[in-house]
Amino acid sequence: MDLRIFTEPQQGASYDTLLTVAKATEDLGFDAFFRSDHYLAMGSSDGLPGPTDAWITLAGLARETRRIRLGTLMTAGTFRLPGVLAIQVAQVDRMSGGRVELGLGAGWYEAEHTAYGIPFPKEKFGRLEEQLAIVTGLWETEVGATFDFDGKYYRLADSPALPKPAQPKVPVLIGGLGASRTPRLAARYADEFNVPFASVADSERQFGRVRAAAEEAGRKPDDLVYSNALVVCVGKDDAEVARRAAAIGREVDELKANGLAGSPAEVVDKIGRYAEIGASRVYLQILDLDDLDHLELISAEVQAQLG
Known part of the structure; x- marks a missing residue:
């Protein structure tokens, strides 16, 4: 089981915090280290010191890390x-x-578009x-050839389709709970x-x-990696779990029901x-980015047990 750290910097984090x-x-x-792509805090957070851009952040981290995967x-x-x-x-x-890995979604949070003058199409x-189709098509175009696309929303003509990524194929992540169109899109591109x-x-x-959509599209279902993103709140004892839950404004029972919370043994279980249902990767949503002891505990007593 791969464990990846997933952050929500729009809730309040500087680049220096994210680098740490x-x-x-x-x-x-x-x-891996992954981050959300939002420009406005949600809930009661004031969002200070203000938003950071996902790909500018990842560009900086690309030069200051050596091993971990990076993505959105x-x-x-x-x-x-x-x-x-x-x-x-x-x-x-x-x-x-x-x-680098690219998670790409449709966008959903209208308020942040309004706040920063970004069009929010229906x-x-x-x-x-x-x-x-365009992003993957540009990357897959052979050097020296050009890429064209004539769609309903976008048109590209005679694109040199440069630059190319360092990887032969940048992994593309698609996610969500849509019952029909989302699985079909994943089967085609993810x-x-x-x-x-x-x-x-x-x-x-x-x-x-x-899996069914992949088979229908002529792909082997196991060609895809299946993963979950879940909030995490681990403590050595009940008091530490409660303290960490309070720090992120959540209740312990709710976290245990909807995320990964409790002792290391509870979280491993x-x-x-x-x-058991096919996930081979979990993105651990870390909401208190100043609590590095939390990461150390997860590494030592959760990750170590998962091999």
Whole structure:
């Protein structure tokens, strides 16, 4: 089971804070550092010191880390034109020596678009489908050839389709709980399918839909990686769990029901239930980015047991 660290910097984090967490992620043996792609805090957080851009952050981390994978859950399709995104991701992949992964979603949080003057189109899923076709098509175009695309939302003509990523193929992540269009899109474009913040039962149901869609598309279902994203709150004892839950404004019982919370043994057991239904990777949503002791505990007493 791969354990990856997943951060939500829009809730309040500077680049220096993210760098510290990314370096701890690497030093403690986790597989990857991922971040959300949002420009506005959610809930009661004031968001200070203000948002950081996902791909500018990852570019910096690409030069300041050496081993961990780097990526987004999920880049908002509404934030970037697909040709520009293909260039950005390819460049960061080269800056990292081939360690980047692209999670791409349709975008959903209208308030952040309003706050920063970003258009928020009504039809986002159709745009996402074209974005995936364009980004992957640009990367797959042979050097010296050109790429053209004539869609409903985007048109590219005579694109040199440069630069190329360092990796032969940048892994593409698609996720969500949509019952039909999302699995179909994953079957066509995804290397990994992610179910965010869902129960074991709901995850199993969605993995099944994606597997069926992959078979229908002529792919082997096991060609995809299946993963979950879950909030994590681990403590050596009940008091420490309660303290960490309070620090992120959550209740222990709710976290145990909807995430990975409790003692290391409890968390290992629950991760095992996700593994039983086909998950081979878990993104641990870390909401208190100043609590590096939390990462150390997870590394020493959760990750160590999962091998």
